Amino acid sequence: MPGAMSPTVASARRYGRNPYLQTLRLIRKKKWAYVFIAPDILLFLGFIVVPVVRSFMLAFQEFRLSGNVWVGLDNFKYVLTDPVFGAAMRNTALYTVVMVPQNIIVALLLASILRHLSERTQSLFRAAYYLPGVASAVVISMVWKWIYDPNFGLFNFLLSRIGLGPYPWLTSPRTSLFSIMLMGILAAPGGFIILYLAAMKKIPRDLYEVADIDGATPIRKWWNITLPLLKPTTLYLAIVSTIGSFQIFTAAYVMTQGGPGYSTTTVVYLIYNTAFRDFEFGLASAQAVILFLVIVAVSVFNFRRFSTDVQY
Amino acid sequence: MSTNGAVVRGKPGRWALHRRRATAGAVQGGPSWRPRGVAQWAGAILVMTFVTAWAVVSLVPLVWLFTTALTPSSALLRIPPDVSVRNFSLDNFKLLQERAPLLPRWFLNTVLVASAVTVFNLFFDTLAGYTFAKLQFPGRDIIFWTILCTMMIPGQVTLVPMFMIVKALHWYDSYFAILIPAMAGVFGIFLMKQYIQTLPSEIEDAARVDGCSEFGIWWRIILPLCKPGMAVLGIFVFMAEWKAFMWPLIVLKTESKFMLEQGLATLQQQFFTDYGLLMSGAAFSALPMILVFFVFQRYLMEGWSVGGVLKG
Known part of the structure; x- marks a missing residue:
């Protein structure tokens, strides 16, 4: 089971030429980089990406207290x-x-x-x-x-x-x-x-x-x-x-x-x-x-x- | 876009901020031109008059704000208005204390919220800036450019969904709604990345060899070195948050929680022709910004020249 294998030197030699495993190894090695930018990524996902998608969805909906209804192009x-x-x-x-x-x-x-x-x-x-x-x-x-x-x-x-x-x-x-x-x-x-x-x-x-x-x-x-x-x-x-x-x-x-x-x-x-x-x-x-x-x-x-x- | 020019050409770790002395006497890259003959002198004088006149006209609103803040309304609403230094008094401010008892509260709210946002931005933007500038990891450039592109999306597009998110998280009418989405900023990340890129890598590498953790490198080595960059960022964030109007208007409902700008707008609607009173209130917002400008002018100019490439 190569997936469960820890990135030891041996496996590095064995799968060194596989680009996916190389990338995975690199990601594990550089995990701190991802931790450092995680707050920013979360903020951008939560307060920019999600709202933008929601905004495009809402434009095709009518807001009602009971729940939103899809109204197609009516709003436009x-x-x-x-x-x-x-x-x-x-x-x-x-x-x-x-x-x-x-x-x-x-x-x-x-x-x-x-x-x-x-x-x-x-x-x-x-x-x-x-x-x-x-x-x-x-x-x-x-x-x-x-x-x-x-x-x-x-x-x-x-x-x-x-x-x-x-x-x-x-x-x-x-x-x-x-x-x-x-x-x-x-x-x-x-x-x-x-x-x-x-x-x-x-x-x-x-x-x-x-x-x-x-x-x-x-x-x-x-x-x-x-x-x-x-x-x-x-x-x-x-x-x-x-x-x-x-x-x-x-x-x-x-x-x-x-x-x-x-x-x-x-x-x-x-x-x-x-x-x-x-x-x-x-x-x-x-x-x-x-x-x-x-x-x-x-x-x-x-x-x-x-x-x-x-x-x- | 040649965003790197100013940064790369300096000594490592320094912006023009520190090179100012060195270039102060030199011609600033422009073609030096001295007027010769009567026609050219006349032209030069004409041009300088135009430049000076425009500067004076630009300053008129600010001058008008402070003179009328110090002139009692009774003198202002006379025809012709009696605006002179002789009339100067603090009557408007006394009246303001009576009519807008919450104003000091709004002022304090704004100071606290803007400071908190600034501290968060300094932390997260510097951390992300360091990561993007110095660490190599898969997906770095894609992540960086994706985040940068989100800047093109105007906040108004996401206004409605952001409001719904805030409601759903029970942040409506609380400072969380203002604080959390503003904890990190694209402008700040870009600015700090540009700055940290100019720092030499030798010290970090030495620390890494000595077994310092990645977080430790950032905290002990990078942070102390990027104080000038952080000063620029801090001033920009603080000023932007101080001036923020639309978002607080939407998410804050209780009058005692208002931010200053929002409070001033409500005063405007309450006392709409008592201009002396309104201007004395406006002075509370304008004066701190002017002080910040005079104290940190150098950093502001630097921010515009280096990172201004991103700030609208």
Whole structure:
């Protein structure tokens, strides 16, 4: 019975060439490695893999106290024809289409300027750009709700000084989503700038020196050397910030409660309401699965669009 | 993605954190450029104005938060609002004590939960990071990349099933619901793996020859060597947990158990135009984060440059 045999030297010699037994022996020898990662594996199985599978199952079920009932594609049919979900998708998509390129372009421009400054000035600017980002989304949303207040807010006060306004900012369905975007636009993407600066440091200097010899202008060098070599960073930021902006929730919850009307209802805000206000777990899961598929599709698109095999 | 660049190029076991002195004076890899002639000087001044202006605009919300927290509501709700240093008082905080007696409790809850999550993450992520970085075992790369890919899955997709799991385990309205799923993180495992890879293997090998157990090697040799990496990770985890909003909102029901962000959001709904009061509450969340930022700025920047490649 080879299975029961302990991995003695003799058996090692005898079955040494059998790849399965070799692997088994190795696993026994390295058992500590598996013990060390066991907690992580358990956490990932229990709180990521199982929930994801359950989420896909729930999307085809209706939640009832007596037990879940399989309803086929009904949840998807309902969600995809639901005008509120359509509005939430449009709001989220518009937000993403504006915010992701804006954040990346601004970060790229600011980093391209900052890199020419001395290390000391650079770190000062990095801190100034990063600092607003350390406050939580709840806090930032509370402050901006105050800044946007139609009667007493800072913006309408400043505008009244130059004879404009008052603007409704968050209280009109035509401007509310724009106001939420403006809040993100005015905050410099501090983390992105740091990431770009770090990536720029890794570009070999001789590339620029060669370009200097050829008499290239600074803009030429930026366009032909810096930009292409930053593509991996841009790809990463595009993917991560797209995923992030598809998940926008806090601003909608704190500032507008999704309104007025459904003008600032985002997909995640809708999922939250469907699940934890209406307790429609099946519908909420269908919404979440659609969101997930959209995120995957957009990430694949980003990957195709920006991926390169940059080596330097 | 060139995630290894910054790590591998340093001395073993050190990130740029320790190389800062060495490179401080050098040009940071960028093409050095000095303005020549009137046109270029004008351009440079214009660009610097733009960069500075953006930094100032980014900081406006934070400045507004603290000035209005210190200004009594009566002065704020005047037209025009009377915001000046002359009016500064702690009235809002006194009022806050009266109207939101639970706020210190929420603050304490957040400190405790965020600290506990940080300690767990430091333990499990470092252990897993060491295993993936230094130990050879069958399936290592597959397991590592599978865990890494789960990061692509947005938490909102699993919200409903996670809620059901929490209910089934009787963790609803208890800190277990927050603590246990957050005990280890993909970002942390990746960060610690990157860091531990740069440590020399000779000491471990010597310890192994001397009969030290695998756990002993990690505890006695690896842990003391990766303190700088753990500082980076600890700050990131603590800040992320401090800002967490949606999950506590879903799983905590008793008001005295609330986390700070959740508590602030309920205050916002209770006293929605008493901005002085709200801002003084928000200051409780923002100020500790700003202090953490100023004290650990170096580590935060380092985390962004090295592991930021994973953190959104």
